[in-house]
Amino acid sequence: xPLFALVDCNNFYASCERLFRPELTGRPVVVLSNNDxxxxxxxxEAKALGIPMGAPAFQWERRFRASGVAVFSSNFALYxxxxxxxxxxxxxxxxxxxxxxxxxxxxxxxxxxxxxxxxRAMRERVxxxxxxxxxxxxxxxxxxxxxxxxxxxxxxxHGGVFALEGAQSVEAVLGATEVGDVWGIGPRHAxxxxxxxxxTALDFARLPRAWVRREMSVVGLCTQLExxxxxxxxxxxxxxxxxxxxxxxxxxxxxxxxGHLREAVASYxxxxxxxxxxxxxxxxxxxxxxxxPRHRENLPQHSATATIALRTPTAHTPEIIRAALRALDxxxxxxxEYQKAGVMLLGLAPACARQISLLDQDPGERRRxxxxxGALDAANRRFGNGALRxxxxxxxxxPWHMRQLRRSPRYTTxxxxxxxxxxx
DNA sequence: TCTGGGGTCCTAGGACCC
DNA sequence: TCTGGGGTCCTAGGACCC
Numbered sequence: 001x002p003l004f005a006l007v008d009c010n011n012f013y014a015s016c017e018r019l020f021r022p023e024l025t026g027r028p029v030v031v032l033s034n035n036d037x038x039x040x041x042x043x044x045e046a047k048a049l050g051i052p053m054g055a056p057a058f059q060w061e062r063r064f065r066a067s068g069v070a071v072f073s074s075n076f077a078l079y080x081x082x083x084x085x086x087x088x089x090x091x092x093x094x095x096x097x098x099x100x101x102x103x104x105x106x107x108x109x110x111x112x113x114x115x116x117x118x119x120r121a122m123r124e125r126v127x128x129x130x131x132x133x134x135x136x137x138x139x140x141x142x143x144x145x146x147x148x149x150x151x152x153x154x155x156x157x158h159g160g161v162f163a164l165e166g167a168q169s170v171e172a173v174l175g176a177t178e179v180g181d182v183w184g185i186g187p188r189h190a191x192x193x194x195x196x197x198x199x200t201a202l203d204f205a206r207l208p209r210a211w212v213r214r215e216m217s218v219v220g221l222c223t224q225l226e227x228x229x230x231x232x233x234x235x236x237x238x239x240x241x242x243x244x245x246x247x248x249x250x251x252x253x254x255x256x257x258x259g260h261l262r263e264a265v266a267s268y269x270x271x272x273x274x275x276x277x278x279x280x281x282x283x284x285x286x287x288x289x290x291x292x293p294r295h296r297e298n299l300p301q302h303s304a305t306a307t308i309a310l311r312t313p314t315a316h317t318p319e320i321i322r323a324a325l326r327a328l329d330x331x332x333x334x335x336x337e338y339q340k341a342g343v344m345l346l347g348l349a350p351a352c353a354r355q356i357s358l359l360d361q362d363p364g365e366r367r368r369x370x371x372x373x374g375a376l377d378a379a380n381r382r383f384g385n386g387a388l389r390x391x392x393x394x395x396x397x398x399p400w401h402m403r404q405l406r407r408s409p410r411y412t413t414x415x416x417x418x419x420x421x422x423x424x
Numbered sequence: 425t426c427t428g429g430g431g432t433c434c435t436a437g438g439a440c441c442c
Numbered sequence: 443t444c445t446g447g448g449g450t451c452c453t454a455g456g457a458c459c460c
Contacts, residue, residue, distance in 0.1 A: 032446090033445085033446035033447075034446050034447060035444095035445095035446065035447095036444085036446095037444075037445055037446055038444095038445050038446065040442095040446070040447095054445080054446090055445090056444070056445040057444075057445080058443075058444035058445080059444085059445085061444090074446085074447095100441095100442085101441080101442045102442075103442080104442080183440095183441080184440070184441080185440085186439060186440050186441080187439095187440095188438080188439060188440085189439075189440085216439095217439090217451090217452055217453070218451095218452075219439080219440080219451070219452065240450095242449085243449090243450080244448090244449075244450090245448085245449090246447075246448055246449075247447090247448090248446090248447065248448080249446085249447080250445090250446065250447090253443075253444095254443095293445085294445080295444095295445055307435095340446095342447090342448095402446095403444095
């Protein structure tokens with residue numbers, strides 16, 4: 001019988017911000033999304049104040065000040081680096097690790113003799129070496145391990161580690177869990193399940209399988225089986241090859257000029273092409289979308305998507321920019337105030353295992369392109385991102401630039417922003 | 425009057441995750 | 443003034459093939 005553990009960092013982004021600001025211990029901390037739009041992480045104290053996940057920051061500004069909430073823009077350079085350190089520790093200590101997200105990892109602990117001891121040791125080491133508190137849930141399936149983790153987090157008496165085992169114990173936890181809190185049950189399915197009279201995870205587990213299969217597809221059925229201890233999801237040790245890449249942003253303010261949209265789309269194309277080369281892949285298709293704000297019904301609404309198939313798969317930034325701008329021309333309509341744009345690359349395949357075609361450009365040209373991109377990426381790595389840029393992305397007036405007024409220093413990944421200790 | 429059976433591929437839309 | 447960004451998978455339906 002397989003045994004899964006889910007290691008989950010407590011209030012991860014808020015914990016990261018607090019790491020270099022110990023005076024914030026015990027104070028409410030929130031982290032805002034890109035563009036300082038809404039709340040994406042809260043410390044325990046902030047949760048206790050009733051600040052919901054996803055709360056629009058501007059609506060809560062007064063409350064933040066009144067309650068002395070420390071507010072941060074998101075600092076993904078910092079969170080990503082701390083995450084990598086934590087995952088390294090887990091990989092040292094556990095036989096099988098699947099990095100599931102920036103703040104979670106599944107472990108396969110089948111065959112480990114003293115589970116509790118190992119989990120407590122992992123928790124202790126992550127706390128001492130990195131400074132981030134984690135909770136660990138143990139169970140026979142991934143979905144149950146998720147639930148066990150919730151118990152570990154919510155009930156302090158377990159000391160951050162909880163094993164969900166034994167039919168009675170499983171039933172008690174399922175009965176005490178709202179169905180919408182089960183991993184894999186989103187708001188839509190939750191509403192349909194409530195309508196069917198299934199309010200808890202236990203009710204859901206007891207529904208006829210045929211109904212679940214019909215109404216919630218095989219994905220829902222898989223969730224249901226996992227709740228009854230049948231493991232359907234295995235540990236994915238190696239991350240699967242990516243199938244798409246996206247760079248999208250909301251703008252600092254609304255944008256109606258084609259020229260500004262072109263600059264924004266071109267710079268997103270540059271960023272997504274960089275990601276593509278970091279993956280060692282090439283893209284077959286470029287997709288662009290633009291949209292007016294969702295939340296303002298008084299403004300004229302328009303959203304559009306356009307897809308351009310590249311002549312041959314490529315990771316060459318100028319070609320990707322050209323395709324993205326062509327796609328933008330298909331989407332754009334004058335007279336609208338746009339709030340967001342994005343560039344997506346699809347049909348990714350490894351650059352080294354490339355299907356050659358009759359339409360291929362001559363191989364010399366392809367090599368020159370690769371050499372150019374290699375030199376560009378190396379220069380930007382060495383001298384800082386943006387050291388070498390494309391002219392179209394460097395216009396001085398950039399209303400589409402995102403707001404990020406309260407970002408903490410990149411303490412661990414940028415020489416200029418290292419924390420200082422002692423007198424200046 | 426009457427119009428098959430079996431398959432693949434692509435896309436859009438919906439649902440979910442963190 | 444002001445509501446994130448980045449992914450995955452499933453299904454249905456249409457186009458197309460023999």
